[in-house]
Amino acid sequence: MILLIQYTLIYASVLILVALGGCYSEHSGVINLGLEGTMVMGALGGALMMKYNPTAPAAMMILLVILGAAVVGVLYSLLLAVAAINLKADQTLVGTALNMLGTAAATVIVKAINTAEDPNNVSSTIQYISQKKAFIVKLGKFEFNWFMLITAVLLVCAWVLLYRTRFGLRLMACGEHPQAADSVGISVYKMRYAGVMISGFLGGLGGIVYITAGVSEWKFENGVAGFGFLALAVMIFGQWKPTRIALSALLFGLFRALSNVYSGFALLVALHLPSTLYNMLPYIISLVVLAFTSSKSRAPKAEGIPYDKGQR
């Protein structure tokens, strides 16, 4: 049971981080479908930090990993920002390209590093068994992960920032009615850049939390198995509001965690369901949930439409 709570919390943290990322970006008016790729790149940044600083003390390690993941995430999201904001490209297409690019680039980079170290090593795996311990504090049987706390802090920040500060309200104005925002002197382009870059920061962070959640090595060829899109489903289910995002992330986290720990429950084992079914569960649930919540969606009105100053 404790194990289930632990996994639920850590997967929910990933979903909250990434969904908040999507939330900032969409409130500013840019659809970020490239979150999956951003997660992979962020995970790569964090994993490389761990690989090259194996002996850093715990606090330093956490800081370095967050820095690595966040910087790479932000830089990567700039690719979307330039294309979607300045060049007015199709945001769905750019997002898809970024997802493919993320996995391909991470694989190429990791393989290049591995092969350079040892010509016989052609895998795309990075190990971080000892380094991972820095994030974990054991409280009895429960493994507390520092990222859970960081997520909680960022969640509160998101709520305050979006609803209680000038910046947040201006950001949301750009996603609802950019022409109106522009007419009162808000720079729509700058705000959208800010939204996309924050989403890159959170997406990258989510990526590193995801790959350190259950395992101590990661094969980058696999990407992040649709987690970026699950986070987008969480965001839609959460109606683009931080508090509701947190709640729906907990629900999705629970179903994801079940696939890791279902064998510990006598009742579930007795059902004799194939393990593949548990792997499918989060995707099925999200599809069902989306079917019920999408019809009265509260999506930002101007999302996905490139801002054109001359348009009325």
Place this chain on the structure above:
Amino acid sequence: MNKEKKSLLANDAVQTLLASLLCIVVGLVIGYLVLLVINPSGAGAAITAIMKNFMTYPTQAVANQYFGSTLVKAAPLLMCSLSVLFAYKVGLFNIGASGQYTVGAGASLYLALAFHMPWYVCLPAAMICGGCLGAVAGALKAYLNVNEVIACIMLNWISLYSVNMLLNKVKESSTTYTIALSGSYKSALLPSLGLGALFSNNKYVTIAIPLAILLAVGVWVLLDKTRFGYELRATGLNKNAAKYAGMMEKRNTIITMFISGCLSGLGAAFYYLSGIEQWSCAQTSVPGMGFNGIAAAFLGGLNPVGSIFASYFIQHITSGGSYVDKTMYCSQISDLISAIIIYLCAFVLFFKICMNNSLRKRAEKKGGKAS
């Protein structure tokens, strides 16, 4: 407006072609730079290996055979790109081509291996199953306003896990692969009609290749030359206007996704029923064919005929990736190049606007001087 006075550059098709070529060149240059960073000594050889693909083989006969293999893999890619293109013309982004492809593979292989069905049963079955999966996403979009991209991604993963579960029943006992069709399941293999002889007796070359090209032409005719295609495109341009004009926009959305799914499903059957590869039931990621299909569709300028060339090109460099020096680089470098190409394809519109602006400015200057 005088048509004759328009310069060649103002022609939409010419612009698209130029933009696509530019994407390819920039993509290859960036790929070359990445290779240089990884290991400067072999970068030149590696990029030529990718571009040469089967031409690396010295003898004509062997090269010809591998040319055949590249074509065999290009046929399903063409189908996926047609699938993406068809949906995009109707304003839907079918990122689920991979899932529909997976379901198609599952249906055709299961029918062949479990029930000894011949190919002319497996092929339509794959098509219908892929189509149904597409229709699910279409119905969710039409009636419940679910974003088709997210719905398709979820369906991709669900279909991958289901197909793995299903095909696990017909796999070889010692490996994770499904039983090879070439043994006692020959009736499921697509007929070659002597086409293999053209490619130094490559036994994987089948009617799939000409069929795929025929279907590309078919899609073009359907979209551009029929009333039904006109209705679909009108729905894509403005849903409300189409509804106002009496077109059933919900029905059109579902039908579009169904047809789109059919094309991807058929692609899978074209690939797996040629016997060139067996399905691995231990796959942990959705097949890349559907995603590469997106690349091919956009690189081809969203034109079915353009898709034929773009699919071949993408498959050409993907196959070429396996010829790079493995002690220095990995074959995924070609995935990287195709990903960069798709990213660049997003700028095609911007490129066209720039080109038209500069043309207009030039025309204005001329006009100013004349008056």
